[in-house]
Amino acid sequence: MRQKVKEAAEALDYHPNLAAQSLIARRSFLIGLTYERPSPSYVVELQNGALSRLDDGRYRLVVLPFAHVASRPEELGKLLLRAGLDGVLLAPPASDQPLLLDMLERQRLPYARITPHSDLDRGLVVAMDESAAGHAVAQHLLALGHRRIGIILGDPSHAASIGRLEGYRRAFAEAGVGIDDDLIVTGDFTYAVGYEVARTLLASAKRPTAVLAQNDDMAVAAIAAARELGLSVPQDLSVAGFDNSEVSRTAWPPLTTVNQPVAQMAWDAADRLIAMLDGKTVPELPQRRDHAHELLVRASTAAPAA
Amino acid sequence: MRQKVKEAAEALDYHPNLAAQSLIARRSFLIGLTYERPSPSYVVELQNGALSRLDDGRYRLVVLPFAHVASRPEELGKLLLRAGLDGVLLAPPASDQPLLLDMLERQRLPYARITPHSDLDRGLVVAMDESAAGHAVAQHLLALGHRRIGIILGDPSHAASIGRLEGYRRAFAEAGVGIDDDLIVTGDFTYAVGYEVARTLLASAKRPTAVLAQNDDMAVAAIAAARELGLSVPQDLSVAGFDNSEVSRTAWPPLTTVNQPVAQMAWDAADRLIAMLDGKTVPELPQRRDHAHELLVRASTAAPAA
DNA sequence: GATACGCCTGACAACGTTTACCGATTCTCG
DNA sequence: CGAGAATCGGTAAACGTTGTCAGGCGTATC
Structure with missing residues (x-):
C-alpha cells in the first residue's frame, strides 16, 4: 500500500507542499548564513562547508551577506529574524556582536558562531585559536x-x-x-x-x-x-x-x-546547529569545538638578505 | 489604528509567520541559484549580483550548487523542484540543459538562464555573446x-x-x-x-x-x-x-x-525573474537581454620577442 | 464462533495567516 | 439633521499538510 502510494506520487510528479509542512512542523527547514564581505574564497569555502553538511536536502541554505555589522547589529538581527529561519550560522564579525546574540536569544533563534573571539561560552561555538x-x-x-x-x-x-x-x-x-x-x-x-x-x-x-x-x-x-x-x-x-x-x-x-580550516568549521557549525534543531538536548552537545591551525611554509618567505 | 497595531507589533517583536503567508499566497518567496563549481569569484559575483536585486527583503536567496550537471540533469531538476522555490536562476552549464528546462517547464517552475549558448529563445535569457x-x-x-x-x-x-x-x-x-x-x-x-x-x-x-x-x-x-x-x-x-x-x-x-559583467547579468536575471513572479505578464517583458563584453588590456600581453 | 489484532479508510482539527463579507458604528458633508 | 461614505469588529473559509481517532474489514488465535 505504502509502496503503491509512493509509485502514484512519483507518476504524478507530486511533491508535498513545503509551506504547509513548515506550518505544521513549526519550522522552515531554512538555515541562514551571514557574513560580511570577506574574500570570495572565504565565502565559498564557508558556503561549501555548510552545504556539505546540509546535503541530505532536508535543510536549505539561505545566504544573507550584510555589510558593516559592527555599526548596526540590530539591523542584521531584524533581517535574520524576518527571514523565517530555523537557525543561523554567524561568520565573523557577526559572531562577535553581543547585541546581535541578545536579539537572537530573545527571539529564540538558534545560532552557531564561527571563530568568535569573545564570550566563548555563549551559544554554539566553533573556534580556532x-x-x-x-x-x-x-x-x-x-x-x-x-x-x-x-x-x-x-x-x-x-x-x-x-x-x-x-x-x-x-x-x-x-x-x-x-x-x-x-x-x-x-x-x-x-x-x-x-x-x-x-x-x-x-x-x-x-x-x-x-x-x-x-x-x-x-x-x-x-x-x-x-x-x-x-x-x-x-x-x-x-x-x-x-x-x-x-x-x-x-x-x-x-x-x-x-x-x-574554514570549510570544516562551517561543516561543524552546521552539524551542531542541526543537531540542536533536531532536538538533541543541548546538554549532550559539547558547547564548543576547537579546530587546529596549521602553518604552511611555502615560497614567499626566506631568510633576510645579509 | 493601523499605526497603533504596527506599534504594538513592534513592541511585542511580532513577526508574521512566513510559512502561513507562503501557504496562502501560494509562493515561498525563495529564489534558487544553482551553479556548478566555477571559480570562487565567479560564484560570489553571481550571488552578489542576484542579492543586490533581492535586497528589499521580500525574496530570499537559496544556494544550490550541483556538480556534474551535464551527466545528470534530472537529478538537479528533482533537487530544484523539491526545494520549494518560486523561481530559479540557472548559471552555466545548467542554463544549457534542455532536459532540465523540460522538467522545470512541466512543473511550472519559472527560471532565468544566465549566458546560455543554445536555444536562446527559450525562457528568460540573460545573454552575452x-x-x-x-x-x-x-x-x-x-x-x-x-x-x-x-x-x-x-x-x-x-x-x-x-x-x-x-x-x-x-x-x-x-x-x-x-x-x-x-x-x-x-x-x-x-x-x-x-x-x-x-x-x-x-x-x-x-x-x-x-x-x-x-x-x-x-x-x-x-x-x-x-x-x-x-x-x-x-x-x-x-x-x-x-x-x-x-x-x-x-x-x-x-x-x-x-x-x-557577471554581477550585472545576475542582477538582470533576478530582476526579470521577479518581474515574472510578481505577475507582470510575460509579453511585456523582452524575452532576452544582451550584455556587452569588454576587452581589458593589461600587463600580461605584449608583442612577441623578435 | 467469539475474541484479539493488524491494516486500511474516512472524518476532522490544527498550524497562522489572508481575504471576503456582514452588520454596526462613526465620520463627513450638504 | 440626515444621507452616504468610511471605518470597525467579528466571523468564516481557505491554503496543504500532519496527527488523531473511530470504525470497518480481514485474518489469525483459541
Missing part, C-alpha cells in the same frame, strides 16, 4: 632571522585582527624583539586597501624585511606593491599571509600562510 | 603579432567553451592564421588542472608565444607554469584570460582579460 595561529606565523619569520617586520592588520572591527595581533606580540616578546608601531598599518582584508597600505609601509624609511599580512588577499597585494617598487619576493622581502585561501596557492610565489 | 568576446581577445593577440598561440579550453561540457573557441577561430581566420590543433589543450576552468595542461603546452617542441586561457584561473595557472620553466610574462609569453574576475586584477602581472 587565532592568537596561537598568529604566534606560529610570526615565530616562523622571526626564526628565519627577520627583525624588522611590518604588519598589515585586517579590519579592526573583526575580532580576528586583534587575536592574530596578540599572537604576533607574544612571539615577538618571546624572541626579545620589539614591535615598531610605525611598521603596523591597517587594512580591511581587501586587496585594494591592502595594496594602498602596503605601498606606504614599503615606501617608509625603515622598510621592513618581512611582512605579516592578516589575510592572503592583503599578502598578495603586498607582493604586488613590492614588485612595483622593484623588490622581489622572497629575496628582498618575505611575505606571509593568513587563511590558506585559494589565492595563497595560486599566487606567485605561493604564499606562506596559516591554514584555517 | 561569448563568441564575440572570444573573437576580441584573440584578435588582440593577433594584432600584437603573435602567430603561434596556445589555447587552454575550459570544461567542454560548458557551452561557453565552445562559444569562445568559435570566436577564436573566426579571429584566426580573419587574420589568415591557421590554428594548430596541437596547441589546443583542455582544462576544466580550475587552477589545478589548468596548471597541468599549461605545463604540457609550454613544454611542447613548438612552444607558443602567447596563450589564450578560457578563464582567469587557468590563465594565472599558465603564468605560474611559465615561471616554473623560467619564462617571464609578458616578455617570453603573453597570457590572456577571460572573465575579469578578481584574480585577474590581483595577479602579477595583471591579466589582459575580457570583462563578463
Whole structure:
C-alpha cells in the first residue's frame, strides 16, 4: 500500500507542499548564513562547508551577506529574524556582536558562531585559536632571522585582527624583539586597501624585511606593491599571509600562510546547529569545538638578505 | 489604528509567520541559484549580483550548487523542484540543459538562464555573446603579432567553451592564421588542472608565444607554469584570460582579460525573474537581454620577442 | 464462533495567516 | 439633521499538510 502510494506520487510528479509542512512542523527547514564581505574564497569555502553538511536536502541554505555589522547589529538581527529561519550560522564579525546574540536569544533563534573571539561560552561555538595561529606565523619569520617586520592588520572591527595581533606580540616578546608601531598599518582584508597600505609601509624609511599580512588577499597585494617598487619576493622581502585561501596557492610565489580550516568549521557549525534543531538536548552537545591551525611554509618567505 | 497595531507589533517583536503567508499566497518567496563549481569569484559575483536585486527583503536567496550537471540533469531538476522555490536562476552549464528546462517547464517552475549558448529563445535569457568576446581577445593577440598561440579550453561540457573557441577561430581566420590543433589543450576552468595542461603546452617542441586561457584561473595557472620553466610574462609569453574576475586584477602581472559583467547579468536575471513572479505578464517583458563584453588590456600581453 | 489484532479508510482539527463579507458604528458633508 | 461614505469588529473559509481517532474489514488465535 505504502509502496503503491509512493509509485502514484512519483507518476504524478507530486511533491508535498513545503509551506504547509513548515506550518505544521513549526519550522522552515531554512538555515541562514551571514557574513560580511570577506574574500570570495572565504565565502565559498564557508558556503561549501555548510552545504556539505546540509546535503541530505532536508535543510536549505539561505545566504544573507550584510555589510558593516559592527555599526548596526540590530539591523542584521531584524533581517535574520524576518527571514523565517530555523537557525543561523554567524561568520565573523557577526559572531562577535553581543547585541546581535541578545536579539537572537530573545527571539529564540538558534545560532552557531564561527571563530568568535569573545564570550566563548555563549551559544554554539566553533573556534580556532587565532592568537596561537598568529604566534606560529610570526615565530616562523622571526626564526628565519627577520627583525624588522611590518604588519598589515585586517579590519579592526573583526575580532580576528586583534587575536592574530596578540599572537604576533607574544612571539615577538618571546624572541626579545620589539614591535615598531610605525611598521603596523591597517587594512580591511581587501586587496585594494591592502595594496594602498602596503605601498606606504614599503615606501617608509625603515622598510621592513618581512611582512605579516592578516589575510592572503592583503599578502598578495603586498607582493604586488613590492614588485612595483622593484623588490622581489622572497629575496628582498618575505611575505606571509593568513587563511590558506585559494589565492595563497595560486599566487606567485605561493604564499606562506596559516591554514584555517574554514570549510570544516562551517561543516561543524552546521552539524551542531542541526543537531540542536533536531532536538538533541543541548546538554549532550559539547558547547564548543576547537579546530587546529596549521602553518604552511611555502615560497614567499626566506631568510633576510645579509 | 493601523499605526497603533504596527506599534504594538513592534513592541511585542511580532513577526508574521512566513510559512502561513507562503501557504496562502501560494509562493515561498525563495529564489534558487544553482551553479556548478566555477571559480570562487565567479560564484560570489553571481550571488552578489542576484542579492543586490533581492535586497528589499521580500525574496530570499537559496544556494544550490550541483556538480556534474551535464551527466545528470534530472537529478538537479528533482533537487530544484523539491526545494520549494518560486523561481530559479540557472548559471552555466545548467542554463544549457534542455532536459532540465523540460522538467522545470512541466512543473511550472519559472527560471532565468544566465549566458546560455543554445536555444536562446527559450525562457528568460540573460545573454552575452561569448563568441564575440572570444573573437576580441584573440584578435588582440593577433594584432600584437603573435602567430603561434596556445589555447587552454575550459570544461567542454560548458557551452561557453565552445562559444569562445568559435570566436577564436573566426579571429584566426580573419587574420589568415591557421590554428594548430596541437596547441589546443583542455582544462576544466580550475587552477589545478589548468596548471597541468599549461605545463604540457609550454613544454611542447613548438612552444607558443602567447596563450589564450578560457578563464582567469587557468590563465594565472599558465603564468605560474611559465615561471616554473623560467619564462617571464609578458616578455617570453603573453597570457590572456577571460572573465575579469578578481584574480585577474590581483595577479602579477595583471591579466589582459575580457570583462563578463557577471554581477550585472545576475542582477538582470533576478530582476526579470521577479518581474515574472510578481505577475507582470510575460509579453511585456523582452524575452532576452544582451550584455556587452569588454576587452581589458593589461600587463600580461605584449608583442612577441623578435 | 467469539475474541484479539493488524491494516486500511474516512472524518476532522490544527498550524497562522489572508481575504471576503456582514452588520454596526462613526465620520463627513450638504 | 440626515444621507452616504468610511471605518470597525467579528466571523468564516481557505491554503496543504500532519496527527488523531473511530470504525470497518480481514485474518489469525483459541
